[in-house]
Amino acid sequence: MGNYMAKEPPPPVVLVPPLFDFPPLAARTRVLESSYNLLFGKLALQCLFDDYFDEARHFSTRFMLKPIDDPHVDMVATVSGPLDHKPDDNIVGNAEFRWQSDVDDPHTFMDLFVSNSDPILRMRSCAYYPKYGFGAFGIFPLLLKSRESFGDQGLMGLRYGSTNLSFGTTFKPSILPGDIPNSAWLVSKIGRLTAGLQYEPQIGKKDEAKINDLTNWSCAVGYGVGSGCPLSPSFNFCLELAKDSEFIASFYQHVVVQRRVKNPMEENEVVGITNYIDVGFELKTRVDNDKAKSGMHDSTFQVAASWQANKNFLLKGKVGPLGSSLALAFKSWWKPAFTFSMSAKRDRADGKTAFGFGFRVDNVREASYQRADPNFVMLTPNKEHLAEGIQWKMGERPMFESDVSSGNFAGIPRELRPLAKIL
Known part of the structure; x- marks a missing residue:
């Protein structure tokens, strides 16, 4: 009798593609960096303004691979250079071998870096204890063509991080009486407001590295909304006074929207797809x-936006007073994943357009194309969701994102979850 009974159609689902590059590679080494340099939307803006905008008339390749039998180690190798290579042009090649203690926690690791340019050989090591919030790290250039700058002897650092406070310092391995830290920072977060200070002396003469010299200090205050999960919208606005000489205002917004699926290759129960739109501005x-020290103009700005239409295509553009750029990237989510990108840059000075190309192979960040649970709740409802002929709702509940807003990320793929909750 069961064969003659009408079967219930499968529930409608929404496609939720992974972000092209999440988490960003800089997040793997963020314990080595000052929290001041990564918060206030700086890491997100750096990815928006730089990723896939290859240098004009240049190519870049990057291979990020790890063995199947041992996920604790991986190798990242890059090669870049001009397209019209000449004998005196330099092709830059480097590789980095990394060992990570915990597959899910990137904060305790050691890596070796080799390159055909300085530093020729460098070692970095970091140990972080999430239970106590304390960490220690070291950066040691082992082989250099010459040791002239302040950091050529290596750096060591100590830090503390919690959900609302981060402070730390870096210093030379051989501290002598009277030496001062190479850098120090203090960042605190109260609700949606984040404020921070950073001491970073000018590289050069020792007498320029004075604590009471305001040109060695930077301060910033930011207002942020969002959980840090790519499936959740976020917004960050920041004001910064850098080195007592430069005022920086920036904002970054990550928008999660859904649109109707118009792909005949998808199943009938697939009714929508999630898109990611990022917008950033920096002034x-x-x-x-004193323009002699910096050589920069009195004022400059840049605006950038990106649109990820699905798991395969990413479109980015940025505009500034000196030029404009456009980048298109295609990614195949095989194992490993292959990404090909092409960028075009138009220089306003000469009116010419130049192209750059990039190729990337990645199996370090393993993300998968997901179907959203039918009980999920819509993030950004709009009038399109009410269009006739589209089954945007199942029963009385909209679809998509049930617990993301409440901070429950247990059912979300690891690559789409927020970064570890340390400031």
Whole structure:
């Protein structure tokens, strides 16, 4: 009798593609960096303004691979250079071998870096204890063509991080009486407001590295909304006074929207797809009259936006007073994943357009194309969701994102979850 009974159609689902590059590679080494340099939307803006905008008339390749039998180690190798290679042009090649203690926690690791340019051989090591919030790290250039700058002897650092406070310092391995830290920072978060200070002396003469010299200090305050999960919208606005000479205002917004699926290759129960839209703006203005030290203009700005239409295509563009750029990337989610990108840059000075190309192979960040649970709740409802002929709702509950807003990320793929909750 069961064969003659009408079967219930499968529930409608929404496709939720992974982000092209999440988490960003800089997140793997963020314990080595000052929290001041990564918060206030700086890491997100750096990815938006730089990723896939290859240098004009240049190519870049990057291979990120790890063995199947041992997920604790991986190798990242890059090769870049000009397209019209000449005998005197330099093709830059480097590789980095990394060992990570915990597959899910990137904060305790050791890596070896080799390159055909300085540093020729470098070692970095970091140990972080999430239970106590304390960490220690070291960066040691082992082989250099010459040791001239302040950091050529290596750096060591100590840090503390929690959900609301981060402070730390870096210093030379051989501290002598009277030496001062190479850098120090203090960042605190209260609700949606984040404020921070950073001491970073000018690289050069020792007498320029004074604590009471305001040109060695930077301060910033930011307002942020969002959980840090790519499936959740986020917004960050920041004001910064850098080195007592430069005022920086920036904002970054990550938008999660859903649109109707128009792909005949998908199943009938697939009714929508999630898209990711990122918008960023940065304005830099000098607040002193000394242009000789920086060589920058009185004021400059840049605006950028990106749109990820599905798991395969990413479109980015940015505009500034000196030029504009457009980048298109295609990614195949095989194992490993292959990404090909092409960028076009138009220089306003000469009116010419130049192209750059990039190729990437990645199996370090393993993300999969997901179907959203039918009980999930819509993130960004709009009038399109009410269009006739589209079954955007199942029963009385909309679809998509049930617990993301409440901070429960247990059912989300590891690559789409927020970064570890340390400031």
